[in-house]
Amino acid sequence: MKRRDFLKAGSAGLAGTILGGTGLISWTPRAHAATISKTFYITDGFITQPDGVSVYFRGFSSSSNGLNAPGEHMIVQEGDTVRITVINTLGTSHSFVIDGMVDSGRISGGQSRTIQFTAGAPGSYLYYDGRNAPYNRLTGLHGGFAVMPQGSSNQVYSGSPTFVQQYFWVFNECDPAWNNAVRNRQTPSGRYTPRYFTINGLSGRPPGAPGAMDPAIDSMADPRTKLDGHLGDRTLIRCLNAGLAKHSVHTHGNHMEWLTSNGQVRPAVWEKDIVPLDGNGGGADVIYPFDPVPDAWPPMTNTTLRQAENEGRHSAYPMHLHDEMTQTAGGGSYMFGAMTDIYFHSR
Amino acid sequence: MFNLLKNKPMMGRRRSSMGGGGMDGGGGGGGGGGDMGNACYVYPIRPAEVPALDPNPDVVFSRGVDMNIPLTMDDGNVVTMWGFSDTANGGGMDGMGGGATFPSAAMRVTEGQVAHTNLQVGMMMYHTIHHHGIEPDYRSDGVGHLSWDVNGSYTYQWRPTQAGTYFYHCHTNTVLHAEMGMYGALIVDPPEGIGTLFSGGPNYDVEVFWVVDEIDSSWHTLPWTAGTCGGDVGLNDLNPDYFVITGVDGSGNSAMNAPAISATVQRGQKLLARYICAGYHPQRLRLGGLTGTIYASDGRPLPVPVQVTEINAVSAERYDIIFEPTRTGTYLIETDIIHWITGEVLGTTRTRITVT
Numbered sequence: 001m002k003r004r005d006f007l008k009a010g011s012a013g014l015a016g017t018i019l020g021g022t023g024l025i026s027w028t029p030r031a032h033a034a035t036i037s038k039t040f041y042i043t044d045g046f047i048t049q050p051d052g053v054s055v056y057f058r059g060f061s062s063s064s065n066g067l068n069a070p071g072e073h074m075i076v077q078e079g080d081t082v083r084i085t086v087i088n089t090l091g092t093s094h095s096f097v098i099d100g101m102v103d104s105g106r107i108s109g110g111q112s113r114t115i116q117f118t119a120g121a122p123g124s125y126l127y128y129d130g131r132n133a134p135y136n137r138l139t140g141l142h143g144g145f146a147v148m149p150q151g152s153s154n155q156v157y158s159g160s161p162t163f164v165q166q167y168f169w170v171f172n173e174c175d176p177a178w179n180n181a182v183r184n185r186q187t188p189s190g191r192y193t194p195r196y197f198t199i200n201g202l203s204g205r206p207p208g209a210p211g212a213m214d215p216a217i218d219s220m221a222d223p224r225t226k227l228d229g230h231l232g233d234r235t236l237i238r239c240l241n242a243g244l245a246k247h248s249v250h251t252h253g254n255h256m257e258w259l260t261s262n263g264q265v266r267p268a269v270w271e272k273d274i275v276p277l278d279g280n281g282g283g284a285d286v287i288y289p290f291d292p293v294p295d296a297w298p299p300m301t302n303t304t305l306r307q308a309e310n311e312g313r314h315s316a317y318p319m320h321l322h323d324e325m326t327q328t329a330g331g332g333s334y335m336f337g338a339m340t341d342i343y344f345h346s347r
Numbered sequence: 348m349f350n351l352l353k354n355k356p357m358m359g360r361r362r363s364s365m366g367g368g369g370m371d372g373g374g375g376g377g378g379g380g381g382d383m384g385n386a387c388y389v390y391p392i393r394p395a396e397v398p399a400l401d402p403n404p405d406v407v408f409s410r411g412v413d414m415n416i417p418l419t420m421d422d423g424n425v426v427t428m429w430g431f432s433d434t435a436n437g438g439g440m441d442g443m444g445g446g447a448t449f450p451s452a453a454m455r456v457t458e459g460q461v462a463h464t465n466l467q468v469g470m471m472m473y474h475t476i477h478h479h480g481i482e483p484d485y486r487s488d489g490v491g492h493l494s495w496d497v498n499g500s501y502t503y504q505w506r507p508t509q510a511g512t513y514f515y516h517c518h519t520n521t522v523l524h525a526e527m528g529m530y531g532a533l534i535v536d537p538p539e540g541i542g543t544l545f546s547g548g549p550n551y552d553v554e555v556f557w558v559v560d561e562i563d564s565s566w567h568t569l570p571w572t573a574g575t576c577g578g579d580v581g582l583n584d585l586n587p588d589y590f591v592i593t594g595v596d597g598s599g600n601s602a603m604n605a606p607a608i609s610a611t612v613q614r615g616q617k618l619l620a621r622y623i624c625a626g627y628h629p630q631r632l633r634l635g636g637l638t639g640t641i642y643a644s645d646g647r648p649l650p651v652p653v654q655v656t657e658i659n660a661v662s663a664e665r666y667d668i669i670f671e672p673t674r675t676g677t678y679l680i681e682t683d684i685i686h687w688i689t690g691e692v693l694g695t696t697r698t699r700i701t702v703t
Binding site for chain 1: 388390396401461477478479480481482483484485487488490492493504505506507508509520521522523525526573574575576577578579580581582583584585627628629644645646647649650651659660661662663664687688
């Protein structure tokens with residue numbers, strides 16, 4: 001059993017198709033489908049939680065000696081040929097599944113497999129290990145997978161409201177007793193009581209806390225997670241839930257435009273400050289418009305934002321889950337849970 | 348600027364933890380809501396950053412803090428709630444002052460008005476007011492880690508631009524403080540006034556408030572600082588034993604004839620129900636055979652109103668539902684509180700609409 005410290009998601013990947021270290025995902029549409037290749041290493045290790053507890057995780061990692069939990073998020077284009085090589089470095093069997101698109105079947109311990117499939121309907125998906133469900137997925141074997149409409153750089157689906165940048169918020173929670181059972185190749189038993197709550201694998205560190213503003217551990221500083229936008233920078237967020245708990249995604253500053261729920265385009269776009277996110281693979285696509293916050297007095301303008309910046313002030317708002325148990329770590333420690341911040345910038 | 352009032356070593360934990368202890372700070376122990384000196388990660392006001400206030404606000408709300416609101420349940424047990432007192436209307440002026448209700452006094456304001464909310468917090472305690480769904484300057488948003496928590500007096504300034512149903516709540520150690528009851532309704536009326544949901548939206552004749560919440564009474568002996576310095580105080584695991592609607596035990600008959608919760612309407616009248624999911628677990632509101640029309644949610648009109656016989660909601664969602672009943676009768680309005688993981692129905696609140 002390998003025991004490694006958590007390694008931050010690397011920036012390696014295929015140009016334009018795999019997320020790098022930045023959350024501001026650029027996407028260049030192509031007139032023709034391409035073949036996109038990616039190798040994942042199934043690895044394991046321990047991740048230190050905010051209260052110092054070391055918890056066992058597995059991940060679809062970007063290198064054989066790293067641990068990415070979740071794995072790097074991917075963006076492809078409708079019609080692309082996607083070639084995924086999974087190298088299972090562990091002794092247990094795993095799989096690579098995207099619902100409605102691909103299921104690798106069993107990949108035994110020490111084995112590798114390359115699977116090839118065509119990227120299907122545009123939208124947001126979770127890739128995950130479907131074996132030993134839901135335990136393998138909960139221990140970190142999952143990641144975000146987006147299919148862009150053919151030839152589009154700014155739509156979630158053909159005809160959708162448009163955006164200029166996109167992020168993934170992949171939520172998970174963990175009960176260390178369950179993760180430990182998986183480590184010991186046992187079926188978790190007992191009541192599932194999650195104690196740690198993450199967004200893109202990280203949890204919050206409020207100002208002054210050890211690790212605060214360290215993008216490797218603080219979800220409020222992680223560029224994959226925190227939102228940065230100028231006024232009018234309409235931002236797509238692909239919310240996906242690898243965990244079991246149903247959540248309430250809450251943004252301050254702006255309401256979200258709620259486009260999809262569990263892969264289905266909603267009949268009408270509602271403006272919401274709360275969007276529900278089902279457990280067990282639920283999803284919601286939302287656009288955070290970065291409009292001037294509507295209820296400020298005096299009103300927010302580009303000028304007031306610039307003035308704040310000149311004075312060294314951040315016009316920032318939180319995103320947090322409103323099922324507030326998720327804002328804790330180890331049974332206390334408010335603000336060490338699944339949250340991030342949203343920064344408004346002047347042009 | 349950090350780790351204020353941190354002056355005690357690690358104290359006993361209410362529940363066993365998994366071990367470890369990387370948190371910099373003391374424990375969350377201590378007794379009673381008045382525990383004074385044991386908080387971490389609360390952030391005092393930075394005076395140089397406080398914005399100038401409009402000298403001529405259209406409306407001013409004054410709120411204090413009451414950490415000892417007895418709430419008598421149907422079984423006779425009394426659960427201590429916390430809340431905001433209305434200090435302009437006889438409520439206490441600080442944490443020891445009393446005078447608050449559960450839920451806290453509603454705020455009601457007209458779209459476009461400049462509003463001030465003055466919060467006064469007693470010594471050695473921190474709280475905030477976040478006007479949920481209202482989106483003001485960050486210094487009026489009531490989020491400590493991005494602005495400050497309040498000790499003493501602070502005035503939030505905001506001007507609502509969209510009529511609808513909102514609520515306000517404390518955003519300091521929110522997981523505990525909101526569960527303890529530190530919230531109240533916040534209604535923004537359109538310029539047309541009470542009786543119109545929003546400009547261009549439906550009118551209504553009768554208005555009720557369904558603010559549905561769950562209470563885990565085992566949390567209600569914790570101090571305001573609980574868990575902020577680390578340690579396991581059980582705030583990851585909410586196991587409610589009481590279920591309330593707009594401050595009334597809803598599990599029996601107490602809310603069946605409660606003013607502004609239950610209602611009697613005549614055929615031809617329009618009833619507006621402002622439903623706020625004030626708990627943390629998901630809820631399912633069942634309309635007892637009535638069909639309602641959702642015109643707005645989270646303070647925003649829906650592009651196309653939706654007819655419903657039940658509504659699934661998650662924490663802090665609001666739905667504005669108009670009923671135009673055509674048949675006389677008594678209709679049971681039930682809200683199931685559903686475990687966020689298992690989907691088990693943990694409890695149900697009940698009230699009713701009588702149509703004459």
